[in-house]
Amino acid sequence: MSVLSRIAWRNVGRHRRRSIITSMAMGLGAALCITVISFADGLGVQMFETVVGRQIGHAQIHHPDYPRQRPIYETIPEAPSVLGALDDLPETVGVAPRAHGFALLAVGEEAAGAQLTGIDPEREGKVTALPESMVEGDFLDGTPGQIILGRGLADTLRANLGDEVVAVTQAADGSMGNELYEVKGIYRIGSAQMDRAGAFVSLDDIQSLLALDKELHEIALTARHRNELPALLEGIDRAISERNLLVRPWSEIDPVTAQMLEVMDAAMLIVLILIFSVASLGILNTMLMSVFERIRELGVLQALGLRPPKVLRLILWETLFLCLFAALGGGGLGILLAYLLETRGLDLSGFIEGASYAGMVLEPVMFGELRFDRVAVVIAFMFVISFIASIWPAIRAARLDPVAAMRQI
Amino acid sequence: MPIAEIRSLTKVYEQGRLSVRALQNVDLEIEPGEFTVLMGPSGSGKTTLLNLIGTLDRPTSGKILLEGRDVSGLSKSDRAKLRLTRLGFVFQAYNLLPVLSAYENAEFVLLLRGVPAVERRARVMKMLKEVGLEGMEDRRPNELSGGQQQRVAVARAIVGEPALVLADEPTANLDSKTAKELISTMRKLNEEHGLTFVFATHDPEVMARARRVIRLHDGEIAEDERR
Structure with a gap:
C-alpha cells in the first residue's frame, strides 16, 4: 500500500459514520439502478420473446406485395425450392413455412373472426416458442383436422378441448372454403392480438381451406443467436438473391417493438444519470467537508514536500475507497435483488392483471434479467460520477497555499 | 559555500488597500552547522523570513539561494520537491498527521522520497531513539504528550538528513522543562551530526543555547551576534 493510499484509507476510517453514509448513498443508488x-x-x-421468439422469428420472407394488405393470392413463387435453398443455410437453426388467412370460426352458437395461420408444427418449433406456449391441451402434431386457439379467442368462442370448430373463409380462387377442426389446445403467447383473435392449423389444412395448393405466404427464419441476425440476412441474400422476394429482419416487421426496446435502453441511461447525479452530491459534500476540515493538515503535507499532484491523488484515493465500499455493498445488494x-x-397480479403494453399482454408476475455487463456498467458509472464529483475538492486541496493553510485552526 | 544566501530580500503583503512590509532588504548567510536563532517581537518578520528560506512563500523581491541554487522563482511543484529533499521543518503546533503513528509520521518523508524499506526502517528507528521515543513507535499523536509529539516532529524533520532544519517557535506550546529537553536534543543533533538549525523564537532557553542570534526589528536585521 502506498503512503498516499494508506493515509487515504485511514482518513476514510477517521469519520466512519460520514464515510458509511456516503458509501451507502452511492451503494443504494447502484443497487437501485441494477434492480x-x-x-x-x-x-x-x-x-x-413475445414478438420475435413466439411470432415473427428473426427474419421473414414474403412476396414483395404481400405485407401491405396481406392478400392471400400474393404467395411466394416456387415456395418448395425456396424452402429447400434456405434449409441449407448454416446461419439458421430453423426455417418455418406459413400461410395466413382470415376466417370466421364458430363453436356451437358462438362465432368470431380469427386470423388463421397454417404451420408445419415440427418446423415451427425450431423457429418460435409457440409449442411451449400451450396453456391447455397440446400443440399440433401434424394430424389433419386439428386447431389450436388463442386463450382469448377460446373464451370468446366458449371453446374447450375436443370441441369442433367450423371455419368459413373465402379461398384464393374466390370460392367459399369451409372446414371442421377439433380443438387440440389453447395457447397464450402474450400478444394481445394473437391471443384474442389468433388460431393455428397445420399447413396442409390451411392450404386446402384456402385453395393454395402448396403455396406459402411467409417463411420465418431464426438465427443461431440474436446477435447473428446480420449474418443470417447475408445468408438469405446469398441463397435467394435472384428471386424477387422481400426479406426483412424482425425490427422492420415490427418497428414499434424495435423502437420500444431502443427507447428502453435510452431510458435506462437517463435513470442511471439521474440516480447517480443525486448520489454524487453526497460524494461532493463528503469530499468538500473532508478537505475543509483538513486544510491545515493538507498544508502540512505540502510543507513537508507533498507535491500538488499527489495531494490531488490523495483525495482521489479517498474517493476510490468510498466507491469500493459502495461497489461491494451496492453491487452485492443490486445483484441479489436482480437475482431474486x-x-x-x-x-x-393485483395491479396489471390482463393489462397490455404496446400490444403485449403483461405477465402478472414480472421477471427481471440479471446481466453482469449491466452491473459492470452501473458500477463503472458510479466510479466515474464519483471521481467527477471529487475533482473540484481535490483541485482545491492541491491548490492550497501551505503557509495560509497551516494558519487555519 | 553557505547553505542559505539571502540577498536584498523584501516581502510585502497586500491586505486590501494596505501594503504591509514584512521584510525589507534583508541580507543574510547561513553556514553549515549553524544553530541560529531569529528573534524579535511579534511582527518583526522572523516567521516570514523562515517561511521564505523554507520556500513555503515567495519573496516580493530579492533572491534566496539554497546551496547555491536560486529558489526564488521555482514553481510550486519544484519548491515542494526541494523541501522534501533538502529541508526539514518543525512547527509550533507539531503538525503531525493524526492518522499515522509516531513511526509512520517520522517515516513519511522517506516514503515520499522512495527510500527502500529496509533503509527506511533503520533510519526511522535510529532517529526515534535519538529523540528519546524508543518504544513509542506505534502510538498515534493523540496518545503522545505535547513534548513527545514535538520530538516526533523533530525526528520527521531530520530523518531525511536535510541541509537545513527550520523550526518556527518549536517550544512555544511546551512547558519549560520539556522545552529545555527538546532544545538539548536538537543541540545534540547539531553538535553530533553537524545539522544546521534556524529557529524563529521568543524562548530565552533557545536563545541561550544558540551560537548565533539575529535580531529582527520591523522587517530588518537589527543585530547579528555570533557566539
Whole structure:
C-alpha cells in the first residue's frame, strides 16, 4: 500500500459514520439502478420473446406485395425450392413455412373472426416458442383436422378441448372454403392480438381451406443467436438473391417493438444519470467537508514536500475507497435483488392483471434479467460520477497555499 | 559555500488597500552547522523570513539561494520537491498527521522520497531513539504528550538528513522543562551530526543555547551576534 493510499484509507476510517453514509448513498443508488435495469431488461426480454421468439422469428420472407394488405393470392413463387435453398443455410437453426388467412370460426352458437395461420408444427418449433406456449391441451402434431386457439379467442368462442370448430373463409380462387377442426389446445403467447383473435392449423389444412395448393405466404427464419441476425440476412441474400422476394429482419416487421426496446435502453441511461447525479452530491459534500476540515493538515503535507499532484491523488484515493465500499455493498445488494427478480419474479397480479403494453399482454408476475455487463456498467458509472464529483475538492486541496493553510485552526 | 544566501530580500503583503512590509532588504548567510536563532517581537518578520528560506512563500523581491541554487522563482511543484529533499521543518503546533503513528509520521518523508524499506526502517528507528521515543513507535499523536509529539516532529524533520532544519517557535506550546529537553536534543543533533538549525523564537532557553542570534526589528536585521 502506498503512503498516499494508506493515509487515504485511514482518513476514510477517521469519520466512519460520514464515510458509511456516503458509501451507502452511492451503494443504494447502484443497487437501485441494477434492480431497475434488471426489471427493464426482463420487460425487454419478455417483449422480444413475445414478438420475435413466439411470432415473427428473426427474419421473414414474403412476396414483395404481400405485407401491405396481406392478400392471400400474393404467395411466394416456387415456395418448395425456396424452402429447400434456405434449409441449407448454416446461419439458421430453423426455417418455418406459413400461410395466413382470415376466417370466421364458430363453436356451437358462438362465432368470431380469427386470423388463421397454417404451420408445419415440427418446423415451427425450431423457429418460435409457440409449442411451449400451450396453456391447455397440446400443440399440433401434424394430424389433419386439428386447431389450436388463442386463450382469448377460446373464451370468446366458449371453446374447450375436443370441441369442433367450423371455419368459413373465402379461398384464393374466390370460392367459399369451409372446414371442421377439433380443438387440440389453447395457447397464450402474450400478444394481445394473437391471443384474442389468433388460431393455428397445420399447413396442409390451411392450404386446402384456402385453395393454395402448396403455396406459402411467409417463411420465418431464426438465427443461431440474436446477435447473428446480420449474418443470417447475408445468408438469405446469398441463397435467394435472384428471386424477387422481400426479406426483412424482425425490427422492420415490427418497428414499434424495435423502437420500444431502443427507447428502453435510452431510458435506462437517463435513470442511471439521474440516480447517480443525486448520489454524487453526497460524494461532493463528503469530499468538500473532508478537505475543509483538513486544510491545515493538507498544508502540512505540502510543507513537508507533498507535491500538488499527489495531494490531488490523495483525495482521489479517498474517493476510490468510498466507491469500493459502495461497489461491494451496492453491487452485492443490486445483484441479489436482480437475482431474486430473475428467479422469483415480482408478483404484480393485483395491479396489471390482463393489462397490455404496446400490444403485449403483461405477465402478472414480472421477471427481471440479471446481466453482469449491466452491473459492470452501473458500477463503472458510479466510479466515474464519483471521481467527477471529487475533482473540484481535490483541485482545491492541491491548490492550497501551505503557509495560509497551516494558519487555519 | 553557505547553505542559505539571502540577498536584498523584501516581502510585502497586500491586505486590501494596505501594503504591509514584512521584510525589507534583508541580507543574510547561513553556514553549515549553524544553530541560529531569529528573534524579535511579534511582527518583526522572523516567521516570514523562515517561511521564505523554507520556500513555503515567495519573496516580493530579492533572491534566496539554497546551496547555491536560486529558489526564488521555482514553481510550486519544484519548491515542494526541494523541501522534501533538502529541508526539514518543525512547527509550533507539531503538525503531525493524526492518522499515522509516531513511526509512520517520522517515516513519511522517506516514503515520499522512495527510500527502500529496509533503509527506511533503520533510519526511522535510529532517529526515534535519538529523540528519546524508543518504544513509542506505534502510538498515534493523540496518545503522545505535547513534548513527545514535538520530538516526533523533530525526528520527521531530520530523518531525511536535510541541509537545513527550520523550526518556527518549536517550544512555544511546551512547558519549560520539556522545552529545555527538546532544545538539548536538537543541540545534540547539531553538535553530533553537524545539522544546521534556524529557529524563529521568543524562548530565552533557545536563545541561550544558540551560537548565533539575529535580531529582527520591523522587517530588518537589527543585530547579528555570533557566539
